[in-house]
Amino acid sequence: MNDLTLGERLRQRGVSRRGFMKFCAATASMMALPPMMIPKVAAALEQAKKPSVIWLSFQECTACTESLTRSHAPSIEGLIFDHISLDYHHTLQAAAGHAAEHAREEAMKEHWGKYLVVVDGSIPMGANGAYSTVAGHSNVDTMHEVAEGAAAIIAVGTCAAYGGLPMADPNPTDAVSVEDLVTDKPIVNVPGCPPIPTVMTGVLAHFLTFGRLPELDHLKRPKVFYGQNIHDRCYRRPFYERGEFAETFDDEGARKGWCLYKLGCKGPTTYNACATAKWNEGTSWPVEAGHGCIGCSEPRFWDAGGFYQALSVPTSDVGSTILTAGAAGLAVGAAAAVLNKKTKGAAVANRETITIKDLSKES
Amino acid sequence: MSGLDSIPVVAEGSRTENLKPLLREIEQALRELIDDAKETVIDLAAMPFSAQDEQDLKSYLGSGEVIATMNAFGPTSIEETGVPGVWWVEHKDAEGRRLTLHLEVARVPAIMVTPADDLREGLAGLQASLSASDDGDALQ
Numbered sequence: 211m212n213d214l215t216l217g218e219r220l221r222q223r224g225v226s227r228r229g230f231m232k233f234c235a236a237t238a239s240m241m242a243l244p245p246m247m248i249p250k251v252a253a254a255l256e257q258a259k260k261p262s263v264i265w266l267s268f269q270e271c272t273a274c275t276e277s278l279t280r281s282h283a284p285s286i287e288g289l290i291f292d293h294i295s296l297d298y299h300h301t302l303q304a305a306a307g308h309a310a311e312h313a314r315e316e317a318m319k320e321h322w323g324k325y326l327v328v329v330d331g332s333i334p335m336g337a338n339g340a341y342s343t344v345a346g347h348s349n350v351d352t353m354h355e356v357a358e359g360a361a362a363i364i365a366v367g368t369c370a371a372y373g374g375l376p377m378a379d380p381n382p383t384d385a386v387s388v389e390d391l392v393t394d395k396p397i398v399n400v401p402g403c404p405p406i407p408t409v410m411t412g413v414l415a416h417f418l419t420f421g422r423l424p425e426l427d428h429l430k431r432p433k434v435f436y437g438q439n440i441h442d443r444c445y446r447r448p449f450y451e452r453g454e455f456a457e458t459f460d461d462e463g464a465r466k467g468w469c470l471y472k473l474g475c476k477g478p479t480t481y482n483a484c485a486t487a488k489w490n491e492g493t494s495w496p497v498e499a500g501h502g503c504i505g506c507s508e509p510r511f512w513d514a515g516g517f518y519q520a521l522s523v524p525t526s527d528v529g530s531t532i533l534t535a536g537a538a539g540l541a542v543g544a545a546a547a548v549l550n551k552k553t554k555g556a557a558v559a560n561r562e563t564i565t566i567k568d569l570s571k572e573s
Numbered sequence: 574m575s576g577l578d579s580i581p582v583v584a585e586g587s588r589t590e591n592l593k594p595l596l597r598e599i600e601q602a603l604r605e606l607i608d609d610a611k612e613t614v615i616d617l618a619a620m621p622f623s624a625q626d627e628q629d630l631k632s633y634l635g636s637g638e639v640i641a642t643m644n645a646f647g648p649t650s651i652e653e654t655g656v657p658g659v660w661w662v663e664h665k666d667a668e669g670r671r672l673t674l675h676l677e678v679a680r681v682p683a684i685m686v687t688p689a690d691d692l693r694e695g696l697a698g699l700q701a702s703l704s705a706s707d708d709g710d711a712l713q
Contacts, residue, residue: 225645242619443620
């Protein structure tokens with residue numbers, strides 16, 4: 211049964227060839243691939259074998275797993291997950307204690323060099339790793355042990371990708387991200403607090419389909435999902451262009467769905483797929499619900515100033531660069547993106563708020 | 574009147590202003606279909622496109638002559654718009670939730686064309702059935 215390809219498995223379930231093409235169309239859409247790629251996706255998925263996946267949960271709140279398991283089923287996500295061999299996930303698996311650890315060790319031995327590792331949660335380094343242990347082993351030891359035989363590592367959630375909340379100032383456990391610890395394996399970061407379920411499954415589907423990780427940006431995020439910022443894809447963007455802003459959460463602008471920039475929306479500096487993928491089966495997303503983006507897919511977003519303060523930029527020469535870009539007619543998103551890429555981490559300490567006028571295209 | 578009804582918030586149908594560029598894309602795709610027989614599929618989930626935009630687009634394109642339903646891995650509705658060669662193809666899962674919404678610019682949407690392997694299997698099945706009926710005179 212485990213040797214069946216995905217195509218064979220679906221046919222065994224009674225899915226017809228047209229049904230398979232429909233599955234591929236939905237999978238391509240989930241991977242943010244253009245529809246013209248559907249035949250290639252179909253050819254690849256037809257032959258896709260079932261990969262072994264070891265899921266490690268470290269210093270986390272389980273929201274990443276919650277997000278994933280609440281993706282609607284029976285669904286494309288469900289079928290993708292049916293087609294991976296989730297050999298270890300201590301929140302979901304039936305086995306416990308020694309039996310659970312034995313399952314992980316067996317999977318590692320059987321699929322050495324080929325298995326995928328999914329990590330949610332940051333890794334505490336303080337007190338010799340004692341802040342978080344599983345089965346008597348520190349997270350840091352487990353991470354090193356499991357990473358050694360992995361084909362690739364997928365860090366899901368901002369904690370695993372960039373340290374997240376545990377790493378926020380004052381970082382009491384000396385938490386680090388996966389890529390801080392593992393430097394000799396291919397790593398893909400799927401940040402978000404939590405990440406969008408279809409983004410997580412989209413990355414797995416990409417690996418299943420093409421046998422490799424998707425193209426990544428400079429923060430190791432898949433470009434297909436994190437290639438554009440929230441601001442550029444936001445349906446409220448036209449209000450921004452017209453200078454129509456909500457000033458409070460209950461004013462006329464808020465009622466009319468105007469831009470939330472002044473209420474602290476971090477859309478211009480945040481790269482994620484919320485604006486198109488949305489949440490809860492595509493029902494809505496934070497900005498549509500009336501709350502600005504908090505930038506949860508960006509490194510150190512917890513320490514990037516208040517969630518309700520208008521976006522600020524450092525007072526360095528990069529700040530003047532963004533103003534110049536505005537004057538030159540570039541969108542704030544593009545300018546802020548450059549800023550975001552160049553000054554991540556170091557930018558937090560020295561900030562001042564810039565005004566809408568500073569950022570407007572017309573200024 | 575429920576508690577929610579008493580909340581004094583008027584939800585306006587939001588628009589992304591992507592409708593006009595999309596219509597131009599459809600125009601270009603139609604031209605390519607006529608000139609080069611090139612088919613185009615546009616995934617409406619791949620761009621910011623609100624429910625209001627979708628409603629506006631449906632009104633703008635209107636309804637055509639062909640409506641088809643496919644039942645494979647959940648229902649799929651296929652409808653030609655008032656612009657011949659421009660089709661709505663909406664895939665849903667078994668519980669009726671939308672998987673994808675495509676605008677397809679083609680003479681016939683690809684999903685409607687019978688797969689070659691299905692043709693061969695269909696022929697083999699029919700031949701086997703005819704052969705059995707010849708033996709047993711079941712059709713007489």
